[in-house]
Amino acid sequence: MKQKHLIDLEYMTNAELQQTIRLAGVIKDKPDIYKHACDGKIMATLFYEPSTRTQMSFQTAMLRLGGRTIGFDDPMNSSVAKGENIKDTITVISSYSDIIAMRHPVEGSAKAASHYSSVPLINCGDGGHYHPTQTLTDVVTLSYEKGRLNNLKIGLCGDLLNGRTVHSLIKTMCRFEGNSFVLISTKELSVPQYIKDVMDKSNCKYTEVNNLRDAISDIDVLYMTRIQRERFTSEEEYEKQKGIFVLDKEKLSLAKKDMIILHPLPRVDEIAIEVDDDPRACYFKQAEYGMYGRMALILLLLREEDAFSFETVDPDFDKGLKCNNEKCIKNVPMESYLPDLTYEKDGHTYCDYCDHLIK
Ligand code: NCD
Numbered sequence: 001m002k003q004k005h006l007i008d009l010e011y012m013t014n015a016e017l018q019q020t021i022r023l024a025g026v027i028k029d030k031p032d033i034y035k036h037a038c039d040g041k042i043m044a045t046l047f048y049e050p051s052t053r054t055q056m057s058f059q060t061a062m063l064r065l066g067g068r069t070i071g072f073d074d075p076m077n078s079s080v081a082k083g084e085n086i087k088d089t090i091t092v093i094s095s096y097s098d099i100i101a102m103r104h105p106v107e108g109s110a111k112a113a114s115h116y117s118s119v120p121l122i123n124c125g126d127g128g129h130y131h132p133t134q135t136l137t138d139v140v141t142l143s144y145e146k147g148r149l150n151n152l153k154i155g156l157c158g159d160l161l162n163g164r165t166v167h168s169l170i171k172t173m174c175r176f177e178g179n180s181f182v183l184i185s186t187k188e189l190s191v192p193q194y195i196k197d198v199m200d201k202s203n204c205k206y207t208e209v210n211n212l213r214d215a216i217s218d219i220d221v222l223y224m225t226r227i228q229r230e231r232f233t234s235e236e237e238y239e240k241q242k243g244i245f246v247l248d249k250e251k252l253s254l255a256k257k258d259m260i261i262l263h264p265l266p267r268v269d270e271i272a273i274e275v276d277d278d279p280r281a282c283y284f285k286q287a288e289y290g291m292y293g294r295m296a297l298i299l300l301l302l303r304e305e306d307a308f309s310f311e312t313v314d315p316d317f318d319k320g321l322k323c324n325n326e327k328c329i330k331n332v333p334m335e336s337y338l339p340d341l342t343y344e345k346d347g348h349t350y351c352d353y354c355d356h357l358i359k
Pocket of ligand 1: 125134266
């Protein structure tokens with residue numbers, strides 16, 4: 001049997017996603033049932049990039065299921081500092097552990113790592129590409145706080161170019177009927193083309209605007225995001241983009257009474273602290289839902305019988321086409337052993353690691 005991994009939520013069908021959300025709800029209500037479910041199991045958390053919630057919620061998820069954790073949160077304390085590549089690290093760590101949760105700053109790194117892992121590998125964020133377990137967190141929150149995953153008008157605001165949580169969320173919400181998106185950003189930080197392609201191909205409509213005040217009045221969910229300072233090529237570019245969109249009480253007074261505000265966190269200045277006490281502010285609750293979602297995911301990935309397949313289409317090997325995304329793992333010199341992997345979709349060829357259009 002092929003190893004199960006979670007690189008993107010595409011690896012789950014809608015029914016499987018709903019089942020995971022239901023399981024997260026049961027775990028939340030009856031945690032005692034699951035407190036020995038992972039006895040004897042070890043999770044490795046490999047965080048090549050800073051994290052508070054994702055890393056700690058995976059660790060606490062495993063501990064609450066009775067399992068244990070190993071790992072690093074500063075690659076400079078591991079052999080990565082000596083120049084070890086992803087292949088070698090993952091080959092070895094997967095022989096020490098039963099499941100791996102990995103975050104890495106380079107796009108496509110999770111997919112690359114999964115090829116060398118003999119245990120399930122979970123993508124906890126690969127550069128500005130995807131962040132599926134944040135999306136799992138978001139859909140668990142939407143299901144329990146809004147009561148549905150369809151017919152929602154979702155406003156996404158901030159750094160839509162580099163915000164991987166935005167990319168994964170749009171992709172997933174496009175799979176449900178009747179959703180539409182209001183994309184609120186500067187021109188420079190608008191969503192990348194491959195995400196526009198996903199929206200264009202689904203029946204979900206979207207508009208792009210640059211004013212939060214004008215957009216806020218008829219949306220059901222406002223997803224605020226941080227300007228991703230670490231993904232900018234210069235501090236000067238970041239300075240031009242920071243502080244443009246700020247949700248404060250005054251703007252919130254124009255929103256629907258039942259709108260909910262989400263944010264993957266950490267917040268910098270895009271939501272004023274005064275908003276925290278508004279009943280529509282769901283971002284702290286959201287972080288807690290994330291822990292239950294991750295507990296459900298660990299259970300499903302470690303379950304041997306009757307589990308989901310977590311499968312996607314097999315890529316094409318070395319067709320002589322190279323990824324030209326300079327942020328892709330395939331173009332990192334020390335990872336040059338990786339084969340060129342591509343897939344075809346709607347007459348186009350995409351890189352199988354980072355999903356960028358090749359031709
Ligand atoms: C997000 C991330 O790392 O992409 N944080 C998280 O995992 N909750 C968002 C961010 O860093 O802005």
